[in-house]
Amino acid sequence: METWEALTSRRNVRAYQDESLPREQLDRILEAGRRAPSANNWQPWDFVLVTDQETLRELSKVWQGAGHVAGSAATIVLVAQIEEDAGRRDRLRFDLGQATMAMMLAAADLGIGSGHANVSDQERTRELLGIPDDRFAAVMIALGRPADRPLRPIGRPDRRAFDDVVHAGRW
Amino acid sequence: METWEALTSRRNVRAYQDESLPREQLDRILEAGRRAPSANNWQPWDFVLVTDQETLRELSKVWQGAGHVAGSAATIVLVAQIEEDAGRRDRLRFDLGQATMAMMLAAADLGIGSGHANVSDQERTRELLGIPDDRFAAVMIALGRPADRPLRPIGRPDRRAFDDVVHAGRW
Numbered sequence: 001m002e003t004w005e006a007l008t009s010r011r012n013v014r015a016y017q018d019e020s021l022p023r024e025q026l027d028r029i030l031e032a033g034r035r036a037p038s039a040n041n042w043q044p045w046d047f048v049l050v051t052d053q054e055t056l057r058e059l060s061k062v063w064q065g066a067g068h069v070a071g072s073a074a075t076i077v078l079v080a081q082i083e084e085d086a087g088r089r090d091r092l093r094f095d096l097g098q099a100t101m102a103m104m105l106a107a108a109d110l111g112i113g114s115g116h117a118n119v120s121d122q123e124r125t126r127e128l129l130g131i132p133d134d135r136f137a138a139v140m141i142a143l144g145r146p147a148d149r150p151l152r153p154i155g156r157p158d159r160r161a162f163d164d165v166v167h168a169g170r171w
Numbered sequence: 172m173e174t175w176e177a178l179t180s181r182r183n184v185r186a187y188q189d190e191s192l193p194r195e196q197l198d199r200i201l202e203a204g205r206r207a208p209s210a211n212n213w214q215p216w217d218f219v220l221v222t223d224q225e226t227l228r229e230l231s232k233v234w235q236g237a238g239h240v241a242g243s244a245a246t247i248v249l250v251a252q253i254e255e256d257a258g259r260r261d262r263l264r265f266d267l268g269q270a271t272m273a274m275m276l277a278a279a280d281l282g283i284g285s286g287h288a289n290v291s292d293q294e295r296t297r298e299l300l301g302i303p304d305d306r307f308a309a310v311m312i313a314l315g316r317p318a319d320r321p322l323r324p325i326g327r328p329d330r331r332a333f334d335d336v337v338h339a340g341r342w
Binding site: 010129 | 174273331
C-alpha cells in the first residue's frame, strides 16, 4: 500500500475478525516499531507479542477501556523502564508514541486494524506477562482485521481543522 | 512510495540541499500530523511551519543540538499546552510522538529527510514565534532534501536486535 493511503486509512479499530494473523505480518509490524527513532538511540522499549486467547482475555481486564483486546488476533504490549525524572519520562513517552505510530502504520499497510489500550492494573499485567519489577506496561496495541469494513482512505477525519492546527510563519 | 519503503528509508537527516520545498508537500506532511491518533481525540498540538531563513537561523540557537535547523528548507515546531499533572504530561508526550512519526513518514514518502531538535530556550522561541504564555515548544522537526544521498531502505539499522526487543508470548 502507498504510504499516503496507509496514513489516511489508519483508524481506531476495536472489533476484529475471528482470524489469526500470520507471524510474518506480526514480525513486520514489530520490526517497524524496532526501527522507530529515539533520541540518543535510547530505544527505551520492549514489545511483548501476545496471541494466546486466554491471555488476551485476561489482558482485556487490566483497564476499563481495554475490552477490545479480548477479541484481537494479537496484542503488542509496550514495556518500558520505570522513570521518576520528569525529563526522562517525557522523552520515554514521546519515543513510545513514535514506536506506536510506526507499528500502527505498518499494520494499516497490511490491511490490519489497530486500537490503543492503556494499562491500569500493573500488578496483574506484570503477573500475566512476567514483566520485571523495574519495568511497566505503558500501552497495548490490539491488532486484527477489521470486523466492520476494510481500511480505506478517510476523506474527512474527525480532527481539528487544518487551519486551526497549522500556523504559517508564526502563531 | 510504498509504506514499507518509507518506514525503512526514514533516517535522521541533518544536512539538507539548498532548495525550498513546495507548499503542497509541506501541507501534506502537516496533514499527516493533524490526522495522528490521540486518546479521547485530545489533539494537544499546534504546528508552526517556519520557512523564513532568518527565523530558521535563530531557531537553530534555541538548543545546542539544533544547528541543523538553520539549513533546513522548513521546520515544523510542535507547540502544546503546559501541563503540570504527570499523567497528562505522559499522554501529551505520547501523542506528540505519534504526530511526529506520522509527519516524518509522510516526509520520507516524498523523499524528504527529517531531523528532530529539542527546544531549550523557551523564552526566545516564544518571542520568535509568538507562542502564547500557556503553551511551549515541545520539539522541532527540520525538513529538507538530504544533502548526502537520497532516502533508501536501510538493511541493517543501528538498533537493538529484534530478538532482544521482541518477546513472544511473555517476557
